Amino acid sequence: MSVETQAPQPAGHPLEAPSLEALCQQAKVLAAGLPGTLTRLTVMVGDNRVEVEWQPVTVVAGVAPAASATIEAAEPETGVAVVAPLVGTFYRASGPDAAPFVSEGDLVEAGQQVGIVEAMKIMNAVQADQAGRVAKILVADSDMVEYGQQLMILESADAES
Amino acid sequence: MEKILIANRGEIALRIARACRELGIASVAVYSTADADSAVVRFADEAVQIGPPAVARSYLHIPSIIEAAVKTGADAIHPGYGFLSEDPYFAEICASHDITFIGPTPDVMERMGDKAVARQLMSGAGLPLLPGTIEPVTTADEAQDIADSIGYPVIIKAVAGGGGRGMTVVWRREDLRNSYQLTRATAQAVFKNNAVYIERYLAASRHTEIQIVCDSHGNGIHLGERDCSVQRRHQKLIEEAPSVHLTPELRAEMGSVALKGALSLGYTGAGTMEFLLDDQGQFWFMEMNTRIQVEHPVSELITGIDLIKEQIRVARGERLSHTQDEVKFTGHAIECRINAEDPDRDFAPSAGRLDEFAPPGGPWTRVDSHCFGGWTVSPYYDSLLAKLIVWAPDRAEAIERMDRALTEFRVNGPGMKTTIGFHQRVFAHPVFRSGDFHTDFVDRYMTQK
Numbered sequence: 289m290s291v292e293t294q295a296p297q298p299a300g301h302p303l304e305a306p307s308l309e310a311l312c313q314q315a316k317v318l319a320a321g322l323p324g325t326l327t328r329l330t331v332m333v334g335d336n337r338v339e340v341e342w343q344p345v346t347v348v349a350g351v352a353p354a355a356s357a358t359i360e361a362a363e364p365e366t367g368v369a370v371v372a373p374l375v376g377t378f379y380r381a382s383g384p385d386a387a388p389f390v391s392e393g394d395l396v397e398a399g400q401q402v403g404i405v406e407a408m409k410i411m412n413a414v415q416a417d418q419a420g421r422v423a424k425i426l427v428a429d430s431d432m433v434e435y436g437q438q439l440m441i442l443e444s445a446d447a448e449s
Numbered sequence: 450m451e452k453i454l455i456a457n458r459g460e461i462a463l464r465i466a467r468a469c470r471e472l473g474i475a476s477v478a479v480y481s482t483a484d485a486d487s488a489v490v491r492f493a494d495e496a497v498q499i500g501p502p503a504v505a506r507s508y509l510h511i512p513s514i515i516e517a518a519v520k521t522g523a524d525a526i527h528p529g530y531g532f533l534s535e536d537p538y539f540a541e542i543c544a545s546h547d548i549t550f551i552g553p554t555p556d557v558m559e560r561m562g563d564k565a566v567a568r569q570l571m572s573g574a575g576l577p578l579l580p581g582t583i584e585p586v587t588t589a590d591e592a593q594d595i596a597d598s599i600g601y602p603v604i605i606k607a608v609a610g611g612g613g614r615g616m617t618v619v620w621r622r623e624d625l626r627n628s629y630q631l632t633r634a635t636a637q638a639v640f641k642n643n644a645v646y647i648e649r650y651l652a653a654s655r656h657t658e659i660q661i662v663c664d665s666h667g668n669g670i671h672l673g674e675r676d677c678s679v680q681r682r683h684q685k686l687i688e689e690a691p692s693v694h695l696t697p698e699l700r701a702e703m704g705s706v707a708l709k710g711a712l713s714l715g716y717t718g719a720g721t722m723e724f725l726l727d728d729q730g731q732f733w734f735m736e737m738n739t740r741i742q743v744e745h746p747v748s749e750l751i752t753g754i755d756l757i758k759e760q761i762r763v764a765r766g767e768r769l770s771h772t773q774d775e776v777k778f779t780g781h782a783i784e785c786r787i788n789a790e791d792p793d794r795d796f797a798p799s800a801g802r803l804d805e806f807a808p809p810g811g812p813w814t815r816v817d818s819h820c821f822g823g824w825t826v827s828p829y830y831d832s833l834l835a836k837l838i839v840w841a842p843d844r845a846e847a848i849e850r851m852d853r854a855l856t857e858f859r860v861n862g863p864g865m866k867t868t869i870g871f872h873q874r875v876f877a878h879p880v881f882r883s884g885d886f887h888t889d890f891v892d893r894y895m896t897q898k
Contacts, residue, residue: 375499375513375520408512432520434498435513436482 367423367443370416372433376407378414380429388429394422395445403439414439421445450474450525450549450765454518455489457529458508460819460836461741462489465527468757477521479514481507483827488819495521502829508532511539518548525549525764527757531831534740535562535611551764552718553739560714561737565608565646568734574713576706576734579725581648592629595647597622604650605629607636607643611738613683614639618650653887654725656680657692657732659707660748662756663716664763670773671704672748672756679875681796681891686868687875688744689783690751692726693844693884699730710734719745719760743786743836746817750782750840780840781847787818787835787858789826791866799866800828809857813840813850826865834860834867844884852876871895 372378380388380403390402396416403414420442427439452475455462462478466489469476478493483502490496497517500507507513509532518526526543528534528551537555544550552558561567569583580599585608586592596603596619605628607615615636617628629645637643656677663669674695679687691700707722721742723735745756754771762770790796802825808816818835820826826834839854841847855876860867875881880894 374510375497375516377520407516410512435500435507436498 367441368418368420369438370402370414370440370442372405372435372437372439373412373414374405374407375435376405376412376433378427378429378431378433378439379404379406379411380425390422390425390440392422392425396420396422396442405433416442418442419445450761452477452494452521452523453525453527453551453761454479454514454521454523454548455493455529456508456514456526456533457531458484458487458489458819458830459833460817461529461743462487463492463819464817465529465757466493468755468761472758472761474761477517477523479508479517481829483829486824488821488824497521502827504532504829511542515542515546515548518543519546523548525551525761527551527760528740530740530743535738537562549764551760553716553720557714557716558739561739562611563608564606564610564736565644567737568646570714571710571734571737574710576710576722577732579648579651579733579735582646585644585646586629587644589626589629592645592647593622593625596625599647599649602650602652603647605632605645605647607632607640607645609636609640609642609644611640611736613680613685615645616683651725651727651733652889654727655692655694655886656685656723656888657695657703657726658721658723658742659703660719660721660742660745660756661704661707661711661716662719662759662763662769663708663711664769665717665766666768667712668769669708669712669716670769670771670776671708672752672754672776673700673778674703675744675747677744678886678888679881679890680888681895685744685786686891687783687785687872688747689781689844689847690747691778691781694726694730696730699732703732711737718763719756743833744784746815746836746838747782747784750813750815750838751778751780752776753779780842781844782838782840783844783847783851784836784838785851785855785872786833786868787837787860787872788868789832789834789865790868792868792871794866796868797866798828798832799864800826801862801864802826803860803862803865805859805861806834807857807859808835809837809854811854811857814854815839820860826862845882848876848882 390396396402398416398418400416401413402416405412405414423441423443425440427433453469454477455465466476476493478489478496479499480487480490480496481500481502499513499517500510526548533539535558537559540550540555540558565585568578572578582595586595601622602618602620605617617632619625619628632645633643636645657674659674660672661669673690674692675688675690676692677685677688711720719741721738724732725735726732749756789799791799803820803822806820806822815838816835820834837854839847839850841850855869855873858869878894880886
């Protein structure tokens with residue numbers, strides 16, 4: 289996609305050519321407001337031209353855009369969140385008397401079960417996508433969770449804690 | 450009924466949430482990650498994120514929706530249109546969780562959802578049908594024999610079809626076999642059911658549908674007709690009421706026939722009986738939609754009856770708030786569907802950010818829309834941006850009002866194309882203005898240029 293524009297002419301001076309500075313300024317404004325990644329930028333003073341080309345981010349049906357699944361507070365600077373795979377009730381343990389799958393400070397392997405989300409009486413295992421240390425558990429046992437809601441934060445296992 | 454979960458998105462979800470608010474009922478929105486900042490999520494009393502953008506894992510994912518209803522304590526679900534609105538299985542699951550499904554019973558939905566069964570039942574109730582099959586056609590030879598005996602053109606329809614999909618018009622005998630196979634394949638792919646039936650195709654006819662509402666006490670009313678003949682590939686673009694082709698007597702007759710058909714099923718809730726009407730004032734039953742329809746505001750504007758509230762009232766077990774005698778038709782209403790589609794590129798859908806979304810206002814101008822400046826139109830869902838509906842004392846003034854409203858409507862964004870300009874061309878067209886057109890209007894007058 290591309291757009292071309294003329295630099296604004298100062299009122300009352302229709303014949304005055306815009307300065308390189310003015311054109312550059314306009315190019316910057318245009319580039320900053322693009323709906324996608326800038327791929328080409330041309331600034332010409334001779335015929336007062338600014339050309340901008342970009343890669344649109346509007347995706348074609350069927351191609352998954354990056355899903356934003358943040359419900360609760362933003363992720364801390366370090367660590368990755370384990371999120372709820374569906375709407376339901378979060379359980380930290382396999383039963384009322386069982387020990388929790390994980391507690392804060394525990395080390396987990398990739399693929400290890402860290403909780404359950406129960407939906408329509410079906411227990412869905414929640415697994416850690418990667419190895420790490422459980423830095424914080426964000427949801428209390430038996431709380432309702434939404435799809436994509438952050439359940440706990442894992443930080444890199446080799447990070448000092 | 451104290452809390453209604455809205456199992457839908459877009460403008461209809463907002464429309465339902467508004468009705469809930471006016472009735473003093475709490476509303477719960479459910480949404481996919483693509484709709485996290487949508488208008489209904491802001492407007493509803495509660496909102497639950499149920500899944501990723503793909504509808505199979507969000508708006509069609511029954512366990513997540515039921516779970517959201519149970520967890521939020523919703524005692525009813527309004528399905529809107531599309532998605533799960535005509536899924537009897539979903540209605541059954543609601544019932545098994547003591548949640549009121551705002552619509553007809555699963556049994557009625559199931560019977561009317563099968564277009565061949567619906568034809569049979571409505572024929573039995575005395576509704577006129579076009580010549581065609583009652584039972585699904587199972588072989589190409591049989592299809593050929595039937596089509597030959599009906600006479601061409603014929604239309605092959607998927608029994609599980611709906612929303613204008615799964616239909617093929619066959620103009621010549623030599624195309625029949627190919628179209629039969631194609632329609633079955635499409636029906637299998639889209640509706641997971643390859644059964645089809647065949648009926649005569651009426652080229653010069655008008656799509657005329659009757660809005661009905663029935664309560665659970667055996668009462669029903671009709672709210673007159675809507676003419677939806679401005680269509681493209683069986684997708685409605687403009688709807689209006691009343692139809693200029695119905696006399697009060699014909700309106701009363703079609704209304705009472707539609708009600709008779711619905712009440713014979715034990716129908717409850719809002720529904721629409723679709724008919725084809727020819728130039729001689731003869732009409733034939735096509736199918737019934739067992740849900741609220743996109744174009745319901747047209748009927749609301751000429752009757753003053755809020756159809757969503759009426760749906761909720763009858764779902765609560767109340768009696769209809771009007772008798773047939775109290776339903777008065779006043780003036781003329783027209784609706785334009787403003788879609789994010791490019792009429793110059795075969796109505797290809799467009800998606801992306803809306804930098805500007807400035808709907809029109811002014812007297813008797815209604816806009817039902819979930820859009821706002823800064824909202825991003827997702828490629829995952831249908832392309833309806835807004836419904837623009839106007840009312841005026843008569844059709845001529847309604848056309849002028851719509852024309853004015855369309856010129857006010859500004860929608861802009863990177864790569865965003867809409868059907869606003871297309872509608873303006875329709876409203877400028879002498880044939881549309883005359884009212885004397887059929888379902889082939891778009892193909893015949895709007896495809897050049």
